[in-house]
Amino acid sequence: xxxxxxxxxxxxxxxFASTLSTLWYIYGSNAALPRPLDLTTPxxxxxxxxxxxTTEGSFLPVKDAPITPRFRDxxxxxxxxxxxxxxxxxxxxxxxTAHLILLALLTRRTPIIPPYHPSHLPKAxxxxxxxxxxxxxxxxxxxNIPILEWDDVKxxxxxxxxxDPRTRNYWGGEKEEVGCWALWPTQxxxxxxxxxxxxxxxxDVSWTPVPFGxxxxxxxxxxxxHALAELGFPEGHKAxxxxxxPNSAGHQIDPDEQLFCLDFIYFVGLYEGGNEWWRESGxxxxxxxxxxxxxxxxxxxxxEFLSSILGIPYISTDPIPPYIAIHxxxxxxKKICHSVAQEECMAPxxxxxxxxxxxxxxxxxxxxxxxxxxxxxxIVLSDEPRTTPPNDASYPPGSSEKFWKEVDDLGWLxxxxxxxxxxxxxxxxxxxxxxxxxxSLGIGFVGTDKSTxxxxxxxxxxxxxxxxxxxxxxxxxNADAHKIRSLMLEDF
Ligand SMILES: *[C@@H]1O[C@H](CO)[C@@H](O)[C@H](O)[C@H]1NC(C)=O
Ligand SMILES: *[C@@H]1O[C@H](CO)[C@@H](O)[C@H](O)[C@H]1NC(C)=O
Numbered sequence: 001x002x003x004x005x006x007x008x009x010x011x012x013x014x015x016f017a018s019t020l021s022t023l024w025y026i027y028g029s030n031a032a033l034p035r036p037l038d039l040t041t042p043x044x045x046x047x048x049x050x051x052x053x054t055t056e057g058s059f060l061p062v063k064d065a066p067i068t069p070r071f072r073d074x075x076x077x078x079x080x081x082x083x084x085x086x087x088x089x090x091x092x093x094x095x096x097t098a099h100l101i102l103l104a105l106l107t108r109r110t111p112i113i114p115p116y117h118p119s120h121l122p123k124a125x126x127x128x129x130x131x132x133x134x135x136x137x138x139x140x141x142x143x144n145i146p147i148l149e150w151d152d153v154k155x156x157x158x159x160x161x162x163x164d165p166r167t168r169n170y171w172g173g174e175k176e177e178v179g180c181w182a183l184w185p186t187q188x189x190x191x192x193x194x195x196x197x198x199x200x201x202x203x204d205v206s207w208t209p210v211p212f213g214x215x216x217x218x219x220x221x222x223x224x225x226h227a228l229a230e231l232g233f234p235e236g237h238k239a240x241x242x243x244x245x246p247n248s249a250g251h252q253i254d255p256d257e258q259l260f261c262l263d264f265i266y267f268v269g270l271y272e273g274g275n276e277w278w279r280e281s282g283x284x285x286x287x288x289x290x291x292x293x294x295x296x297x298x299x300x301x302x303x304e305f306l307s308s309i310l311g312i313p314y315i316s317t318d319p320i321p322p323y324i325a326i327h328x329x330x331x332x333x334k335k336i337c338h339s340v341a342q343e344e345c346m347a348p349x350x351x352x353x354x355x356x357x358x359x360x361x362x363x364x365x366x367x368x369x370x371x372x373x374x375x376x377x378x379i380v381l382s383d384e385p386r387t388t389p390p391n392d393a394s395y396p397p398g399s400s401e402k403f404w405k406e407v408d409d410l411g412w413l414x415x416x417x418x419x420x421x422x423x424x425x426x427x428x429x430x431x432x433x434x435x436x437x438x439x440s441l442g443i444g445f446v447g448t449d450k451s452t453x454x455x456x457x458x459x460x461x462x463x464x465x466x467x468x469x470x471x472x473x474x475x476x477x478n479a480d481a482h483k484i485r486s487l488m489l490e491d492f
Pocket of ligand 1: 066067068155156157
């Protein structure tokens with residue numbers, strides 16, 4: 001008996017303790033109770049429940065006063081904002097913008113969109129506003145939140161810097177210190193942040209590595225976007241033991257609560273990362289990216305250019321004429337062929353031609369008329385140079401000329417920036433922008449597998465024109481070999 005007493009006491013002690021803790025949980029300190037989110041907390045944009053987008057345009061959550069050289073002067077004190085910075089090729093930076101806007105939706109903040117950087121273009125191309133490329137009003141109406149750009153909140157005009165095309169319209173204003181989150185030092189082996197372009201809007205940032213690793217899937221570097229969203233809320237923001245890197249003034253600043261800012265958010269995802277953008281159910285596409293339409297002036301330019309390529313008169317009020325676009329990406333993909341010989345690695349034009357035939361077939365299946373070669377022209381966009389670069393082992397003598405001769409022989413058209421004077425008339429950015437437009441405004445598209453530029457063009461074609469898009473595989477000899485989808489194909 002004696003020996004069982006301690007056991008009994010132990011059981012009773014546990015029973016009382018748990019009962020007490022339950023009672024305490026029910027009647028005691030509020031701190032132990034899960035509390036509902038207080039959505040009246042100022043930073044949750046009270047104004048967002050007003051109709052934020054009207055037919056006259058967007059309501060913009062900024063002070064009704066001239067824009068000063070300090071963004072802090074412009075922000076509404078009881079409103080939350082979010083920003084992040086580009087640091088990749090342009091298409092990937094566009095994807096990063098969609099991530100930023102989705103994070104804005106998830107955190108109920110207003111996005112402040114940064115300008116794009118000329119990563120694959122000469123530095124003298126300068127920075128370009130998001131709103132010069134995309135239709136901000138339409139996007140704002142599509143997702144029903146207001147959208148700001150950095151020059152809406154900070155006057156960066158600077159006479160000296162404006163003389164240099166590399167710094168025109170940016171880098172001016174007052175240098176402002178701010179604390180931001182950095183994903184990059186936690187994602188790979190890098191120790192630095194990847195938000196260097198924050199300097200172009202004159203921010204002196206003290207970066208704090210995100211206090212967790214939350215890969216969407218094991219062994220990939222894409223962080224979970226929803227986990228990042230928690231950092232934009234008061235409880236999630238209170239991560240333990242944050243150690244900010246000092247900024248250039250040597251100040252260590254905790255991440256800002258009003259302006260939730262992050263370094264580089266290309267490598268993020270919700271359930272898969274990487275390919276999830278291109279999945280049928282891809283949420284980033286469905287919730288945000290499909291609303292990112294071309295800005296009307298850029299679209300008009302593309303329309304005009306297309307008319308000239310197709311040899312028809314340009315009438316601005318007419319709809320864009322139907323065509324099939326092909327994106328043959330070769331230049332930089334060659335470098336990842338490794339031991340596979342180039343002629344075996346890059347898909348031949350015949351593989352693209354086979355896909356074009358399938359696109360015509362698919363369009364007929366969808367009820368499009370006039371899909372014959374005569375009536376529905378093909379326009380080729382490629383990074384293959386017009387003339388073979390000399391002294392470059394990756395270009396056998398005459399290879400570029402051979403490529404373009406084959407394009408001509410197939411009866412396909414191509415984009416000629418030299419004749420159209422794209423760079424002289426509109427600047428270097430417009431070579432890339434017009435090509436992206438032309439890739440996405442046809443009713444058919446054939447692209448290069450694994451290219452984000454191709455993949456996004458395909459989705460745009462499918463979404464905006466109800467068109468048909470296919471990708472050509474590459475990497476080994478006959479990588480794209482496949483059975484023709486329909487016997488009907490033989491008839492055309
Ligand atoms: C920005 O500042 C410049 C120089 O002070 C001034 O000329 C310009 O009007 C300002 N722009 C805006 C939008 O306030
Ligand atoms: C198809 O082409 C014919 C002849 O080129 C033209 O008359 C007709 O309007 C076109 N149909 C459509 C739907 O574009």
